[in-house]
Amino acid sequence: MDRTSLDTLIVGAGVTGLTTAICLAELGMRVRIWTAEPAQATTSVAAGAMWGPYRVEPVDRVRVWSAETLEVLQQLAKDPATGVRLVSGVEASRTPTEPPEWGHQLDGFRICEASELPDGFTTGWRFTAPVVDMPTYLGYLERRFTEAGGHIEIRRVNSINEATGVAPIVVNCTGMGSRDLVHDVDLTPVRGQLVVVANPGITEHFSEDTGLSPDLLHYCPHGDTVILGGTAQPGAWSRKPDPATAAAIVARCAGIEPRLRDAPVIDHRVGLRPTRPRVRVAQQTVNGARVIHNYGHGGAGVTLSWGCATEVAAVARSGPPSLPPPVDHSR
Numbered sequence: 638m639d640r641t642s643l644d645t646l647i648v649g650a651g652v653t654g655l656t657t658a659i660c661l662a663e664l665g666m667r668v669r670i671w672t673a674e675p676a677q678a679t680t681s682v683a684a685g686a687m688w689g690p691y692r693v694e695p696v697d698r699v700r701v702w703s704a705e706t707l708e709v710l711q712q713l714a715k716d717p718a719t720g721v722r723l724v725s726g727v728e729a730s731r732t733p734t735e736p737p738e739w740g741h742q743l744d745g746f747r748i749c750e751a752s753e754l755p756d757g758f759t760t761g762w763r764f765t766a767p768v769v770d771m772p773t774y775l776g777y778l779e780r781r782f783t784e785a786g787g788h789i790e791i792r793r794v795n796s797i798n799e800a801t802g803v804a805p806i807v808v809n810c811t812g813m814g815s816r817d818l819v820h821d822v823d824l825t826p827v828r829g830q831l832v833v834v835a836n837p838g839i840t841e842h843f844s845e846d847t848g849l850s851p852d853l854l855h856y857c858p859h860g861d862t863v864i865l866g867g868t869a870q871p872g873a874w875s876r877k878p879d880p881a882t883a884a885a886i887v888a889r890c891a892g893i894e895p896r897l898r899d900a901p902v903i904d905h906r907v908g909l910r911p912t913r914p915r916v917r918v919a920q921q922t923v924n925g926a927r928v929i930h931n932y933g934h935g936g937a938g939v940t941l942s943w944g945c946a947t948e949v950a951a952v953a954r955s956g957p958p959s960l961p962p963p964v965d966h967s968r
């Protein structure tokens with residue numbers, strides 16, 4: 638393969654890589670993905686996943702990216718095959734807290750009456766948000782990409798030069814992999830663990846605003862299953878589920894919704910949120926090829942996916958000879 642047979646090489650097949658690949662392939666570009674692991678083995682498949690700009694900067698860009706993604710996910714929710722649903726529920730806090738600024742974007746957003754909150758909670762808000770069953774959604778994204786003419790190859794990239802050798806545009810969507818691939822020392826993992834149980838009849842989501850605590854409390858129904866969470870452990874690299882952590886997650890969630898206490902456990906999920914001070918959507922030239930980075934989405938990769946992918950597609954399209962100045966929202 639040389640630089641003439643492809644327009645763009647995407648590295649990574651998580652939610653970021655697949656969404657970016659779709660945006661480029663649907664513009665008519667010849668796009669290939671190289672990924673070290675299949676989509677169903679990525680951090681992306683471990684996500685809960687609910688729309689919500691959680692633990693991610695810079696605020697001004699995140700506002701735009703997340704709003705764009707919200708609109709797309711709301712459209713995708715009309716087709717059950719995508720794995721996206723619109724689900725109502727409550728986020729609540731045990732201490733007086735201001736509602737999130739993104740709340741007004743969501744359908745039915747309103748402050749709860751005290752009588753609507755679980756014991757011990759003082760503040761809360763109700764809203765309807767897109768929730769995404771990630772195994773189904775990643776399968777949908779893969780199908781949509783291949784239907785647009787794209788190809789996915791399981792192949793680890795050991796240096797960025799290896800990628801620039803085969804396409805004039807390379808998009809780096811490697812999540813935590815960018816720590817090695819582009820030596821980004823600002824990137825750290827924030828480990829998340831979830832428990833998947835059979836749904837005992839839950840129809841609404843719930844989450845506690847736990848601030849910066851590593852112990853999260855949230856649950857979200859996806860039809861026959863409910864995802865219980867979770868954890869946010871900075872600097873932890875293990876992708877192996879920890880049984881004691883899983884038991885604590887179930888106990889926390891059952892404290893709010895007792896039907897979850899004895900729900901049969903179906904699966905455990907662990908992922909490393911690729912976290913850096915700012916999401917990196919930025920372009921540089923390497924070996925005469927254009928490398929566009931799209932990684933570091935922390936706990937909001939699903940929430941930002943369509944917004945970031947659209948921006949990358951716009952940068953990719955406005956290529957030479959009128960090469961745009963480097964866009965670096967990461968610094």
Ligand SMILES: Cc1cc2nc3c(=O)[nH]c(=O)nc-3n(C[C@H](O)[C@H](O)[C@H](O)COP(=O)(O)OP(=O)(O)OC[C@H]3O[C@@H](n4cnc5c(N)ncnc54)[C@H](O)[C@@H]3O)c2cc1C
Pocket residue numbers: 648649650651652653654671672673674675676679680681682683684685686687688689792793794795810811812813814815818828829830831867907908909910911931932933934935936937938939940941
């Ligand atoms: C428990 C948990 C819950 C979460 N909940 C939510 C939520 O509710 N809402 C939300 O928006 N986000 C959520 N997130 C965050 C979200 O999962 C991430 O931000 C997102 O998955 C990052 O996606 P990505 O595609 O950038 O990275 P990844 O999914 O990690 O994909 C990276 C890809 O790059 C490939 N790769 C890496 N290195 C190389 C290499 N050298 N060569 C080739 N390929 C390589 C990998 O194989 C993989 O395909 C959650 C995360 C966790 C862990």
